[in-house]
Amino acid sequence: MSLDKDTVKKLATLARLDLPEAELTHLAGELSTIMQFVEQLGEVNTDGVAPMASVAHMNLPRRKDEVTDGGYPERVLANAPDAMDGFYTVPKVVE
């Protein structure tokens, strides 16, 4: 599978990465090399094999549905690059 520049541009948009044109061309070459490398998995017969999402053979643990943490907005916001009045801020979303 070979990726062209337009495909990489679309991927960059999906991944929210604002990449310069020059890098897109370079990346198209690199990503194509990588995808050609992983293509070899096509050789493997996986009929009837269940996909493995995790090696942890366990049931998802459950706990009581109760509040165990929280109540410190100032700590939560301490690393926000532009917090204001106890909130995160973003550019205007709703017109």
Add this chain to the structure above:
Amino acid sequence: MSELTNLTIADARAKLAKGEISAVELTEAHIQAMEAARGLNAFVTETPDLALERAREADAAQKKGEAGILSGIPLGIKDLFATEGVRTTASSKILENFVPPYESTISANLKKAGAVMLGKTSLDEFAMGSSNMTSAFGPVISPWKRKSNSNAQLVPGGSSGGSASAVSARIAMGATGTDTGGSIRQPASFCGIVGFKPTYGRCSRWGTIAFASSLDQAGPMTRTVKDAALMLQAMAGHDPKDSTSANIALPDFAAAMTGDIRGLKIGIPKEYRPDGLSAEISKLWDDGIEMLKAAGATPVEISLPHTKYALATYYIVAPAECSSNLARYDGVRYGMRVEGKTLDELYAKTRAAGFGQEVRRRILIGTYVLSAGYYDAYYTKAQKVRALIAEDFRKAFETVDAILTPTAPSAAFGLGETNDDPVAMWLNDVFTVPASLAGLPGISVPTGLSSEGLPLGLQLLGRPFDEETVLKVAGVLESAAGFKATPNGVEI
């Protein structure tokens, strides 16, 4: 280097317990070593004041007879573990100024055991790399030099390169690492130290900055197998805050090192000796087999038929998980922010400016293999091959007790000696990735030197949650190999 910085953790514990040395003395010696070796760039952040404070607490605890298992032991903490009040960067610009308001379970466990944190060690950005060259804060240098050219700077391996460099250079007695595809074991091999990735689920991932959640696992990096056992004892354990943390009782890891491996069967996988494996690595492996045989174990040739597909599987699964995990860096809640006219523009500008080249590349691959139309062809397919790789190991462990392989296909390479081909770079992990996919415990033990005088390691793998057998065999291998070399400029 002083006598104090060359002690093993086990010896230092004994001296601290007898009152022959104090934790403050031991810590001061390591702080001096850390300052003297700044040229290695092993630390992103040094925390000498905090270290001395912890050392004083350790001395007080020792006097009261309340010393923990690592009381007063100076350690490096990989900068992927969130440390409350201490900047935690993942060696990325996007987290350059991130100061966590919470402590990771691993670093909290070490603190509880009395360990002294010297600082945060560097890594490949978000643990993505095998050289420590992708750090946003510059490459880490290995303390080792080639015989033929002592001017060439070598990489420490990665991604836990700062930890490996610091432990090897006698700056820290041990350090934490994380291993997703070999990030503990490969740098340990490059730097002539021991690196142990326990079974997936042994160490909590809570508060560890995520790369690929189904693979990430923390472990110790030390100068001896015994020290690795002691450090793991403090790090491991069930944590309700990580749903994949195993609720299994912890054995006494150090006690497992009985030195007796008579009757154990050691698997030698034929697929790990591909055409083109260097003669030096091949001989190192043969020597290791002989050492275990001489100690009474029986080598058994085994086959792990899907080995050749492990790298391709890994480079679908890991980037897929990486692209999901790194979606959280949005320029809004924490980390770097580059303003934009719209929210989407803010996201895209922030992420392009904050992530380095290798991270961007992996996010794009992950986005691709998870995108509509390709998900089944790539991601589901890789998950199925992963199941086959795990099954290969499960079958092998029906007949053998441990598996011996080389850790890496070569000794450390030089800075700037690599090419741009990402696939060529990934071959460093060819021997470590399969066990990561299967979630198995794996340790790298230094057993020899290359013709250039650089360390080479062998890897031992075990059954899930059978760290004890791995440590037992590793201890015997370590004694038989008698690896005593230290990096140039560091006298023993």
